[in-house]
Every structure is written in C-alpha cells, then in structure tokens.
Amino acid sequence: MTKNNTEQGMTDIVERLVAILGEAGAERYGDERVSQLQHALQCAMLAERANAPAALVSAALLHDIGHLVDMKAEGAARRGIDRRHERIGSGYLAPWYPEAVTEPVRLHVDAKRYLCAVDPAYYEGLSPASKRSLALQGGPFSKAEADAFIQHRHGRQAVDLRLWDDQAKDAEAKTPPLEHYRAYLACSLRSALQPADDRSATVD
Numbered sequence: 001m002t003k004n005n006t007e008q009g010m011t012d013i014v015e016r017l018v019a020i021l022g023e024a025g026a027e028r029y030g031d032e033r034v035s036q037l038q039h040a041l042q043c044a045m046l047a048e049r050a051n052a053p054a055a056l057v058s059a060a061l062l063h064d065i066g067h068l069v070d071m072k073a074e075g076a077a078r079r080g081i082d083r084r085h086e087r088i089g090s091g092y093l094a095p096w097y098p099e100a101v102t103e104p105v106r107l108h109v110d111a112k113r114y115l116c117a118v119d120p121a122y123y124e125g126l127s128p129a130s131k132r133s134l135a136l137q138g139g140p141f142s143k144a145e146a147d148a149f150i151q152h153r154h155g156r157q158a159v160d161l162r163l164w165d166d167q168a169k170d171a172e173a174k175t176p177p178l179e180h181y182r183a184y185l186a187c188s189l190r191s192a193l194q195p196a197d198d199r200s201a202t203v204d
Contacts, residue, residue: 013096014185017062022178024068033171036068041175042168044184047161055100056157058188060164061181063105065089086110098190099154107149107158108165109137114149115162116140127169 025037034042044061052060066089090106112130115122117140126134134140141149149155 010186010189010191013189014182017065017185018178018182020065020068021061034169036064037178038171038173038175039165039168040064041178041181042170042173043161043164044181045173045175046164046167048184050160050164052160053100054184055098055188056104056161057181057184058097059101059104059157060161061184062089062093062101063108063161063165065092065105084109096189096191098188100157101188103152103154104157104161107152107154108161110141110149111155111158111162112166113138113141114146114155114159117143117146126166130166 021037021040025040026035040061040063043063044057047057047060064085066085066087069092070085070088086106086109090102093102093105112126112134116126116134123131123134123140150159152158
C-alpha cells in the first residue's frame with residue numbers, strides 16, 4: 001500500500017469513528033442525564049487533563065463504542081441482559097488500534113468490579129445506573145480476581161479510564177468539540193505508530 005493510500009485509509013477510519021460518535025452518540029446514555037457523545041467527550045477531556053498518552057485519551061473517547069455499534073443493544077439492560085459492550089467495542093477497534101487503546105476499552109468494566117472489591121466507598125459513589133449494571137456484569141471481584149486483574153499489563157490504565165468514566169456524567173460540563181479529538185484518534189492508529197511507541201504517543 002502506498003503512503004497516500006495508507007494516509008487515506010487512516011483518514012477513513014477516523015471519519016468512521018467520528019461519524020459513529022456524532023450520530024449514534026446523540027442518543028441518551030442509558031439512564032444517565034447525558035448523551036453517549038457527551039459522556040465520551042467528558043471522559044476524553046478528563047484523560048487529556050490528566051496528561052494521559054494519546055492512546056489512553058483515544059480509549060477514553062471510544063470506551064463505550066460497543067454500545068453504539070451493537071445492533072442488539074437497545075433495551076438489553078432493561079431485560080437483564082449484559083451484551084458485554086466492552087468486548088464488542090474492543091473487538092470493533094482491534095483491526096486498527098493497538099492494545100494500548102483496545103485493552104483499556106476491554107477492561108473498563110472489569111476495572112469497576114476491581115474498584116468495588118478494593119474500595120467499598122467506591123461502590124457507594126456509583127450512579128444508580130452503574131450500580132444496576134454492576135449486578136449484570138458479575139458484581140465485585142473476589143480478592144483473587146482483584147489481585148489478578150491489577151497485574152494485567154493494562155490494568156492500571158483501565159482503572160484510570162474507569163475513574164474518568166464515573167466522573168463523565170455531568171449534564172452541565174463543557175467539553176472541547178468532537179473535532180478536537182481527531183488528532184488523538186489519528187495518531188493512536190496502529191499504522192501511525194512505531195512498534196515501540198504505542199503507549200507513549202502524544203498530541204502537540
């Protein structure tokens with residue numbers, strides 16, 4: 001593939017993700033007071049403010065994309081069905097993004113289960129919707145499960161993402177526009193990275 005074709009392919013991927021977030025993301029985020037897009041933008045903003053690497057900012061923006069690309073997602077939670085949006089989302093992104101993006105996405109639900117296991121106060125701070133979804137997702141980890149989770153290569157990043165996720169539900173929050181995050185999505189693509197750079201790319 002020529003350089004021009006590669007660049008066009010990268011542009012097409014970013015365009016697809018921006019379109020999904022901008023269109024499907026306009027829907028309400030479950031029982032929360034924000035839309036999926038507002039939630040994604042708030043989460044990415046919090047990651048950016050924490051000086052997270054570009055891959056983790058991208059993961060924060062895209063962490064719930066599994067909800068948006070799953071054609072069977074509507075009403076599933078109300079029927080007591082966990083569609084495993086974290087796995088759907090990471091699988092959807094895997095052809096284009098490295099593990100520094102896809103693994104925090106895949107692990108952000110398990111990070112909630114981890115935090116509930118190690119910090120009882122964390123559970124009390126969850127929104128009612130998050131508490132209901134926790135029951136569908138398996139509840140808090142056991143001690144052994146929690147210990148194993150935090151040893152995962154991307155476990156700490158997933159915990160950071162989870163904490164931003166929990167804060168990203170403010171109906172009054174002001175965020176940068178979706179366009180602001182194009183650069184993060186582009187530079188985090190696997191084809192835009194050197195092999196050793198997938199965890200350290202930054203946006204100027």
